[in-house]
Amino acid sequence: MLLIGAAACGSGGGGGNSGSGNTIGALSGAVNLITHSPAHNAVQVQLNAIICLEFDTDMALGAFGDQDTWLRQAGSSTDVPVTFTRGSNGRIDCQPDSALQAETDYVFQLSALTSDLSGRILDVTTSFAFRTFDETPPSITGFSIAEGATSVSRTGTFTLSFDEAIDSGSITDSTIYLCDVFGGRYACESTPIGQTILIDPFADLPGDRQFSIVATTALGDRAGNQLEEQYQSSFRTRNDAQQPSVNDTWPLLNATNMSPDLQPTFTFSESMDPATVEAVSLLFQDEYGSIIPFAIGATLDQRTLRIKPLVSLQVNRRYTLEFMLGAASASDVSGNCLIATQALTFTTGTDDVAPSVVASSPTTGESRVPGVLIAELTFDKDIDTLRVNETTAEFLVAGKPWATVIELVGTDTVRVTPILTLPVDTLCTLTLLGGQNGMRDLAGNVLATDETLSFTTSADSELPEAMILPPNDAVTIATSSHFSIVFDAPMDPATLTPSTILITDDFGNPISGTRTFSANNRVVTFEPTTNLAPHSYYRVQILSGNNGARRLTGNWFDSDRLSRFRTGQAIDATAPTVTATVNGIPSDRRDGLVLPPCGFTIDVTTSDSFSQWVDMGSIDIELTGGSGPTSESLLATAIIGYNTVQIQVSEDTPLSTGMWTMTVWATDLSGNRGQSSVIPFEVDSPSTGSMPFERTQLVWVRTDLDRDDNGTDDFTDDMVRLGFNTAGDPSGTNAYMQKLLLDGILAKANHIYHRGSRGEPLSSGAVQLRFLTREPTLLPHMQIGLGGLDPEGDRTRVYGSESTGVLGRAYYDYRNSNPTERNTATSPGLGVFPAEMWLYQTYLHKQAYPSFQTQFASRFLAICPDMGGSPAGTNPYDPAVLTASFDYDSATSAQRARWNAIMSAADEWTAVIGVILAHEVGHSVGLVAPGAMPNGLFGDSSLHDTYASAAEVMAASVSYNAMTSLDYQFRDIDLAYLRMRILLR
């Protein structure tokens, strides 16, 4: 066998993480930073400290001269001069050339291109921060209210400013507080924000009163230095003559059948003084005039007071609460008396039993809950809808609040619907609040304690789908038909029951028959006991929700799936037609086919006589020749559509080497069986071979070439053509736009190579190839030109001229034998030629506009100068809009519109050019080796993917529209090669 299975990772180093939060370690060919000092966020670092870096291998000292390796003061763009020296066992010392400044935050960054002696690179940019020795205590630089100020708002917040950030751990109720002249403290929430603390009193402050804000010496900075002396600043609140009033009461006036355990509440127009609500100010008595003793409970803002009877109320008795007026009446925090209020009357019943939850979906502890969740908790009695809201139900996802809609369904079920889809594999907690502030029944009996429901979302982010055969609205179905349901993933068989999959006539009467499961529980077949009635409707319904059909991962359908179809008169006795291919290779080109043990595809198409359907769950793939996957296991992973099946043979179930034949069978719904032709092929055995990447392949994308000799680099020419730049740079935005576009193009190309936007490897599946915008220091690398017209065409072409149709050209390098290709020549013309795309798209635009607007025109009409647009830099908004500091939040709608127009065009263009860049570089690392294995990757004679119909990067040709929207990927076998999971000998 010429393809070999290979370890995905090469030598690598097994070192640990850097300690600064980067977790991608032990990637193939990557150096690892094992540890460093100072540690991230270290404080009290000595001014003469040496920054010590420990790697898992001996490093190339020169690599530390890379421009992305630096020490800077936080927020500065100026490098601190340092000297690197190499120690033993992978140690590098970084000595600042002069002492660091005291009490200063520093950031140290290590370039991703930092390399060892053999050329392996770090591959991730690493940085950590530290603060130098600090012995200066923090001091207060200001308070938002001037000392001695008067008429200060009673309802506002206060800000205390410091000369440095305060350690949040030192902020407590006793280290910073608000008090009045009597020494009474007023509860506040104190929040550190940068170098300030925001103080927000919970309740309104009393009017015309002297207050002081106090910060004690226990407040300290991150280094532990505390305030040298206590701070105090005083002010007086404005006068308050506004009388409070009652806004709301509970229970409602004249309510009946209330619980003897209820605690009535009054909600006021402003914060009240709870101490003024007592027996002389609030009359609480029963229908016989017996006084009910009570205590008062208040919310934090003191706007709602709860009356807590100190004796049990009697059953079936009428009670009255009435605020008394006069000198002893209840008052607000400023002493203003309550406005006259109607008495509250209610009657108790006999129900004093607390509600309790009797059922929930999901159940607590469940671990396979889909992200599209609708949680429901059912109580044993009717619930008060007034208490079903966001104040009584809290939904946390990974410990943080998540926006939900909370509603009462029917009378006894609380439904919680997260507005946005939940993240996968995440712990979620739904808490229904108990106690007097929580859920309660209609009588006012409260949920005794908090009811908490914890569950974990499944690791599967997708919802199940099902293909029901016969499909919905099908007609003239043969009476001899059976039913088939093909799910898109393995299902939990325990959830595929007659009560979750309803197979009935049109009136809901169940049909008798036999159910069978196959293909790893992806397929349910139902064979009716007798033939279906002619000219009749039948239904197949799959129920949704946690009590319906569920994937093996636990995910359930978000809504029921239904197929209603009608039978005809006759039975069907005609067998279906079955066509099968391997890797989509038609019969006239598959002689002598040699396949790897896995990774190739089997494609099946079927057809049946008019109005009859093939049971796509019946596909039977017979592989004969040795040990290999079963038909069941192949179908379990297949992509199945109406009349189509595609299967990729998994590396988990490879074929043994030798000669094989494949025959595919399919049965229609009436049981007639069809057969494909027999396809012979050979599977070859693995052997050792070379890897395309012995080190991370670096690719410098060059935008500095001027191959049309017009005095401006070709990339800039493109920017001007497209409208991203303006000649003369009138608004000073050209550099920003060039960086935006280039970074975007590289981000797209990086994504295609399974890397992050900045080139960082995202997982062990990342390809060992990294795009750069500049020349790397001392490291071998490929270069590719980006910009301008195809140098092999007329270089004087302008808007309206004809495109060569060639978007890029690069050296083809079988197995990437040379990592230093220079795809920058003018003859032959190498590189990526965005202007050719521009020429053709503008040609189409000129043909169709204005009767039709192309996708390109929909983005570029606004900015492309030749199309009548206003290029970036010419609009009055551009200087403000086209900067990294543009504040969208505070921008005008016109500014936002301009920003959106330019950014949308930029994003679309970068998607297009990024795909082309990834394509050309793909050629230079060995794609797509022509022919079958062992030497080829099923490339065609032009070195592209054969029969590329999907969004494949290495297709021979590409279209603008497709590249703007479709998720372009390397074909599986190309990606396997790039990941070095298969090798060419």
Next chain:
Amino acid sequence: MNYRTQKATLLALLLPTLAVAQDQASTMTRLCQKADVIVRATVTSSVHPTALLHQLTLQSNHVLKGQVGASFTLTEPAGKCCGRSLFALSVGETRILFLKRLGPTLHTLGGGRGVLASTPNLLTHVQALLAAPTTNATAHLLAACVNHAEPRIADDAALALATLPNLSLTPLERSAITSSLLQSVQRGWTRTAALADVAARLGDANMIDSIMPIYLEATREDQALLLRKALKRCPTQLVAERMPAFVGSTRRSNLRAAALMTELPAAAARAAMTNLLQRPNHPQVQMHLCEGLLAAGVSAASLSPMVPHAVLQLAVARQNRRPTFRNVQPLR
């Protein structure tokens, strides 16, 4: 072996260049228009007159367009190159060649896309393209080919149709476009891009009615995105008016409908968004619709009776959120 040394020794083995083509610029339809000579020919010799050049001699079997001798030569830079796919031809092989005359010599047109396998299907198709007397006739021919079993013909037909200056199709041909589009969306093909463009160019109520359910039910998000972009380029008022008729009950299709409506011009979509908002919907759908209506100038107060408070609150909070993009990062 030292890494750098080993690699350096292989430098000399570099093969020449490859190219990726703009497919719409190199369809058979376009190549038929642009080529000076189209010929079915067989390679009789393959030589390298210099290290840098590769020269083929071909015997012409069937001249489909223009004039060429019984035997002619084609020369290209040596090495493998998709833009110059003569490198893949060996003696005895027959191809359909699209050639352009530059001075006294002939050159391939459209790179590898202009060198076709000489199959009966491709030959017949090229002959039919050349025989089409008018643009309309070409359109009818192409529409009949969008479901062709030969992928190159079906792909090219869709691509070429999308770029014809005038596009007028019969109901049967429109039906073929729709069925091809449905199949392409289901299989995740790039052909969807061209077919969606064709559909958008036709853009009448019938075509919108055909595309809408395919869009709403597309399994793949990227295919749905293509269709959404196409629908946005149809007459917006028509799209907004037709959409409510197709909205189903599933969360996914309603999310799709909301995404489309919120991207249409506000004046056209406001009524449709309000219509959709008044139906029973998942809160996420409601939130997107609220975002669209808020952006269209509808006040939060007027939306308040129609949706739960939490939904409106989140929509308002997201209203000023800076959009994010797939590739560009404006804050960097």
